[in-house]
Amino acid sequence: MTSPLVSDDGPLGVLVAGAGVAGLETMVALRGLARDAVAPTLVAPDDTFALRALGVFEAFGHAPARRYEVSALARALDAGRRRDAVAAVDRERREIRLRSGSTVPYDVLVVAVGAVAYPAYDHGVLFDLARNQRAVEALLRDVRAGRVDSVAVVVPRQSAWSLPAYELAFLLVGAARPAREVAVTLVTAEPEPLAAFGPPAGEMVRAELDASGIELVCGLSARVPSARIVELPHGRPVTLRFATPDVVHGLLITGTNVNTMVVPGFVSQVHTEFTRTGDLLMPCHEYCGLGHSEMWATVQVVPESDFKPDRDGRVSCAQR
Numbered sequence: 151m152t153s154p155l156v157s158d159d160g161p162l163g164v165l166v167a168g169a170g171v172a173g174l175e176t177m178v179a180l181r182g183l184a185r186d187a188v189a190p191t192l193v194a195p196d197d198t199f200a201l202r203a204l205g206v207f208e209a210f211g212h213a214p215a216r217r218y219e220v221s222a223l224a225r226a227l228d229a230g231r232r233r234d235a236v237a238a239v240d241r242e243r244r245e246i247r248l249r250s251g252s253t254v255p256y257d258v259l260v261v262a263v264g265a266v267a268y269p270a271y272d273h274g275v276l277f278d279l280a281r282n283q284r285a286v287e288a289l290l291r292d293v294r295a296g297r298v299d300s301v302a303v304v305v306p307r308q309s310a311w312s313l314p315a316y317e318l319a320f321l322l323v324g325a326a327r328p329a330r331e332v333a334v335t336l337v338t339a340e341p342e343p344l345a346a347f348g349p350p351a352g353e354m355v356r357a358e359l360d361a362s363g364i365e366l367v368c369g370l371s372a373r374v375p376s377a378r379i380v381e382l383p384h385g386r387p388v389t390l391r392f393a394t395p396d397v398v399h400g401l402l403i404t405g406t407n408v409n410t411m412v413v414p415g416f417v418s419q420v421h422t423e424f425t426r427t428g429d430l431l432m433p434c435h436e437y438c439g440l441g442h443s444e445m446w447a448t449v450q451v452v453p454e455s456d457f458k459p460d461r462d463g464r465v466s467c468a469q470r
């Protein structure tokens with residue numbers, strides 16, 4: 151078998167989707183290792199790239215992370231650049247369809263589009279400066295002015311990267327006025343603080359938290375009650391019924407067979423069984439009006455022993 155990199159038909163057309171650290175490192179490595187055997191193209195909607203690791207500090211007024219122009223980075227790597235997003239992949243034809251409607255062919259496709267971030271809780275302040283700047287700044291103003299006595303920093307269950315929560319807890323303690331301390335509690339489902347870094351790091355962080363007076367609650371997943379959360383049991387058949395009093399909506403639960411239209415005057419019924427515990431996003435997938443992008447809920451699939459239905463055996467995420 152011949153390597154695709156030594157084809158006689160010219161360089162291999164590599165399409166890299168995503169200008170985060172994964173996509174950009176792939177481009178750099180390709181150029182370094184395969185040189186002229188590849189013709190890379192970078193597809194991403196972003197104008198700039200910045201190291202997200204500095205994001206928490208930025209919110210507290212530290213110097214913002216340096217921004218790099220994505221087009222300049224692509225030029226420096228002698229790569230093609232499309233400022234667009236991938237909408238669909240056609241594997242048969244080896245081409246992608248872009249959100250703008252055009253198509254781009256590829257020999258090899260690298261998908262590095264990152265994770266989809268969404269708020270785990272309806273309640274509380276989502277610590278995301280890019281999407282929730284006003285609420286984050288209001289919280290920091292209140293902490294600095296001594297208007298809050300306590301703050302709980304909650305790491306949602308299933309968060310893979312919990313470090314920002316620890317940074318946030320330390321910075322909150324530092325931001326409070328010396329004379330008006332704020333009680334900071336960090337709640338995480340990790341068995342040990344910063345579990346991904348192993349036991350020595352855990353012990354160090356535990357000692358630092360202690361020294362800063364931050365209360366640590368670990369090994370527990372926090373629930374922040376909300377009308378947007380519906381808790382359902384793992385490993386047994388459930389029947390879901392959806393109704394709408396206003397207009398047509400569409401509902402799906404990610405990673406399951408649940409996907410239905412919801413039409414005024416009818417009750418949509420779906421049977422399913424959740425095969426693993428965890429949080430699943432339940433968005434509306436039918437454009438239903440101005441509030442559509444805000445129309446989502448979280449299905450928390452819990453072990454059957456934790457499942458607490460109403461007396462009639464039902465649960466509901468709608469406020470009755």
Ligand SMILES: Cc1cc2nc3c(=O)[nH]c(=O)nc-3n(C[C@H](O)[C@H](O)[C@H](O)COP(=O)(O)OP(=O)(O)OC[C@H]3O[C@@H](n4cnc5c(N)ncnc54)[C@H](O)[C@@H]3O)c2cc1C
Binds near residue numbers: 203205262265313
């Ligand atoms: C506040 C914060 C602090 C962090 N601190 C650290 C740290 O200290 N150390 C550490 O190692 N990690 C840290 N991380 C984690 C790190 O940022 C991520 O692991 C990393 O960004 C993942 O890189 P990625 O390229 O896979 O995805 P992303 O950085 O999410 O990039 C995805 C890219 O894909 C693009 N994209 C999305 N959809 C499409 C589409 N349909 N078509 C084309 N392009 C698309 C996006 O615009 C973006 O350019 C932190 C994360 C956050 C949020």
Ligand SMILES: [Cu+2]
Binds near residue numbers: 400434437439442443
């Ligand atoms: Cu909708």
